[in-house]
Amino acid sequence: MGSELDVRAEFPILNQSINGKPLVYLDSAASTQRPNSVLAAMDRFSKTSNANVHRGVHTLSQRATDEFESARVTVQNFVGADDSAEIIWTKGCTESLNLVAASWGGANLKPGDEILLTNMEHHANIVPWQLIAEKTGAVVRPIPISDDCVVDLQTFREMVTSRTKVVGIKHVCNATGVVNPVREMAEIAKSVGAIVVADGAQALAHVPVNVKELGVDFYAMSSHKVYGPMGVGALYGRRELLEAMPPFMGGGDMIRSVSFAKTTFNEIPNKFEPGTPNVSGVIGFAAALDWYESVGKEQIWAHENQLAQTLRNTLDQIPGVRTIGKCENQAPVVSFVMDDAHPHDVGTILDSHGVAIRTGHHCCMPLMERLGIPGTSRASFAVYNTNQEINVLIEALKNVVDIFSKC
Amino acid sequence: MLSELYQEVILDHGKKPRNFGQLASATHQAEGYNTLCGDRVIVQVEMDGETVRNIQFVGAGCAICMASTSMMTSFVKGKSINEIEGVFEVFHSAVTGGEADMEPLGDLEALVGVKQYPNRIKCATLGWHALSSAFKSPIQEEK
Numbered sequence: 001m002g003s004e005l006d007v008r009a010e011f012p013i014l015n016q017s018i019n020g021k022p023l024v025y026l027d028s029a030a031s032t033q034r035p036n037s038v039l040a041a042m043d044r045f046s047k048t049s050n051a052n053v054h055r056g057v058h059t060l061s062q063r064a065t066d067e068f069e070s071a072r073v074t075v076q077n078f079v080g081a082d083d084s085a086e087i088i089w090t091k092g093c094t095e096s097l098n099l100v101a102a103s104w105g106g107a108n109l110k111p112g113d114e115i116l117l118t119n120m121e122h123h124a125n126i127v128p129w130q131l132i133a134e135k136t137g138a139v140v141r142p143i144p145i146s147d148d149c150v151v152d153l154q155t156f157r158e159m160v161t162s163r164t165k166v167v168g169i170k171h172v173c174n175a176t177g178v179v180n181p182v183r184e185m186a187e188i189a190k191s192v193g194a195i196v197v198a199d200g201a202q203a204l205a206h207v208p209v210n211v212k213e214l215g216v217d218f219y220a221m222s223s224h225k226v227y228g229p230m231g232v233g234a235l236y237g238r239r240e241l242l243e244a245m246p247p248f249m250g251g252g253d254m255i256r257s258v259s260f261a262k263t264t265f266n267e268i269p270n271k272f273e274p275g276t277p278n279v280s281g282v283i284g285f286a287a288a289l290d291w292y293e294s295v296g297k298e299q300i301w302a303h304e305n306q307l308a309q310t311l312r313n314t315l316d317q318i319p320g321v322r323t324i325g326k327c328e329n330q331a332p333v334v335s336f337v338m339d340d341a342h343p344h345d346v347g348t349i350l351d352s353h354g355v356a357i358r359t360g361h362h363c364c365m366p367l368m369e370r371l372g373i374p375g376t377s378r379a380s381f382a383v384y385n386t387n388q389e390i391n392v393l394i395e396a397l398k399n400v401v402d403i404f405s406k407c
Numbered sequence: 408m409l410s411e412l413y414q415e416v417i418l419d420h421g422k423k424p425r426n427f428g429q430l431a432s433a434t435h436q437a438e439g440y441n442t443l444c445g446d447r448v449i450v451q452v453e454m455d456g457e458t459v460r461n462i463q464f465v466g467a468g469c470a471i472c473m474a475s476t477s478m479m480t481s482f483v484k485g486k487s488i489n490e491i492e493g494v495f496e497v498f499h500s501a502v503t504g505g506e507a508d509m510e511p512l513g514d515l516e517a518l519v520g521v522k523q524y525p526n527r528i529k530c531a532t533l534g535w536h537a538l539s540s541a542f543k544s545p546i547q548e549e550k
C-alpha cells in the first residue's frame with residue numbers, strides 16, 4: 001500500500017459534496033485541480049504586479065516582464081531545454097501543435113511528403129496536420145498500434161522513408177495511460193531527417209520529461225494538466241528550427257519594425273508571441289511546476305501509479321469489465337469498458353455517487369475505431385487521490401452492474 | 408433520481424431494442440449522430456403516403472439512446488407525420504423540462520426523468536431527430 005501524500009488540504013475544491021456525496025475527482029487527465037500556492041501566486045501577481053509586458057518603461061511593467069520571463073526559465077528548466085528562448089507561450093497544447101503544423105509545415109512540406117502520426121493521437125495532433133496537408137499536398141499516415149494500444153515499432157521502422165518529414169507522437173496517451181517510446185521513435189525519425197513533434201499534454205504530470213534526452217524537435221504542453229490554470233501552455237522548439245520558421249500570427253510585440261513597405265520580425269520567442277499574453281496564467285503555470293517539484297515528482301508518481309495499478313487489478317477481477325491499454329510503467333490513467341453498460345451510462349451513475357470520471361472517445365476517435373469500441377470510461381489519478389476513493393469508485397461500479405443486470 | 412432515469416421499462420428497451428435491424432422495404436432513412444459520446448442511430452421508415460407503415464433502426468449507443476429510439480419506433484408505427492411531429496414537440500418539451508401535458512406521450516413518459524440530467528437529453532432525442540430528418544430523406548432508387 002502506497003502512502004497517501006499529505007497534500008489534499010491544499011486543494012480546496014476537493015472538499016465539497018456532489019449530489020450529496022463527497023466529491024471523488026478522478027478526471028485529472030482532463031484537467032488537474034490547482035493547489036493553493038498556484039491560486040495564491042496568480043492572485044499575488046494580480047494584486048502587486050499586473051501590467052503589460054515588454055511595453056512600458058515604468059516599474060510595474062518591468063516587474064511584470066521580469067516575472068513573465070522568469071516563468072519561462074522555470075519551464076525551460078523543467079523540460080531540460082538549452083535556452084529559455086526555445087520556450088514559446090501559447091494557450092495550450094492545441095495551439096502549440098497548430099503553431100508547428102502551420103508554421104513549420106507550411107514552410108517545409110511539399111506534395112507527397114509524409115506526416116506519420118500514431119493511431120492513438122489526440123485530435124489536437126491530427127487535425128492541424130490534416131489542415132496543412134490539404135494546403136501543401138503532403139499526406140498524413142497513421143502509425144499502427146497493437147490491441148494493447150502500443151506502437152508497433154517494427155512497422156514504424158518500415159514506414160519511415162526519405163518521404164517522411166514529420167513524426168507526431170503522443171508522449172503519454174490520455175485515453176489509456178500508455179507511455180510511448182518517444183526516444184526510440186525519435187531516433188528512427190532522425191535517421192531520415194524527419195522532425196519529431198511530441199504531444200506532452202499528459203506527460204508533464206506523470207513521467208520524466210527531458211526534451212534533449214527524448215530527442216524531440218518540438219514538445220507541446222498544457223498548464224492545466226499539471227496543476228496549473230487553463231488556457232495557457234507552452235511549446236518547446238529547437239532554436240535552429242524556430243529561427244527559420246515564419247511567424248504563426250501577426251501583431252504587436254512580434255516585430256522588430258513595421259512599415260507598410262516591409263516588416264521585420266522579432267527574435268524568438270517573441271516572434272511567436274504577438275499580442276498581450278495571458279501573464280497571470282503564465283505565472284500560475286510556473287507556480288504549478290514549482291509546487292509539483294517541491295512535493296517531489298517521484299513520490300507523486302509512486303503514489304498515483306500505485307492507485308492506478310490497484311484499480312486495474314480490481315477491475316480485471318470483475319466479470320464483464322475489461323481495461324483498455326497495457327504497457328510497462330503505464331501512466332495513472334485507467335480506461336475500461338463494461339459488457340452491459342455503455343460509458344455514457346456509467347458516467348451518469350458514477351456522478352450520482354459523487355464520482356467524476358470522463359467517458360467517451362477522449363478526443364481520440366481514430367484510436368476508438370482501431371480498438372472497435374465507441375468509447376471508454378476513464379478514471380485518471382493525480383497526487384491528491386486516495387485509496388479510499390478507489391473503494392468509492394468500485395462500490396459505484398457495483399451499482400452500475402446492479403442497475404444493468406435488472407432485466 | 409437515478410431510479411427515475413433508469414426505470415425498468417427503459418433498461419428493458421435499452422437491452423432488447425424493439426424494431427431493431429435493417430428494414431428492407433424502407434422508403435426513407437436518416438442518421439442521427441451525437442459527436443459528444445458517439446451515439447449513432449440510423450432510422451429507416453416505410454412510408455405509406457403520410458403514414459408510417461413500418462419502421463426499424465440500427466446503431467449503437469447508451470441505454471437512454473437505445474431505449475428512447477426503440478420506444479419511439481413502437482410508438483410511431485401506424486401514425487401520420489403530423490401526429491408524430493406533434494408528439495415529438497410534446498416529448499421534446501417534457502424532456503427539456505418545459506411545461507407539457509404528458510397525456511399524448513403514453514409509455515414515452517418513462518423517459519421524462521432525463522430532464523434532471525441536462526447532458527443526457529440529447530441521448531433521449533437523438534432517434535426522434537433522426538426520424539424527423541428521415542421524413543425529408545427519401546431513399547433514392549438505384550438506376
Ligand SMILES: Cc1ncc(COP(=O)(O)O)c(C=O)c1O
Pocket residue numbers: 029030091092093094095122124125170172173174199201202222224233363
Ligand atoms: C494528449 C492530449 N493532447 C492534447 C490535448 C489538448 O490540450 P489543450 O486542450 O489544453 O489544448 C489534450 C487534452 O485534452 C490531451 O490529453
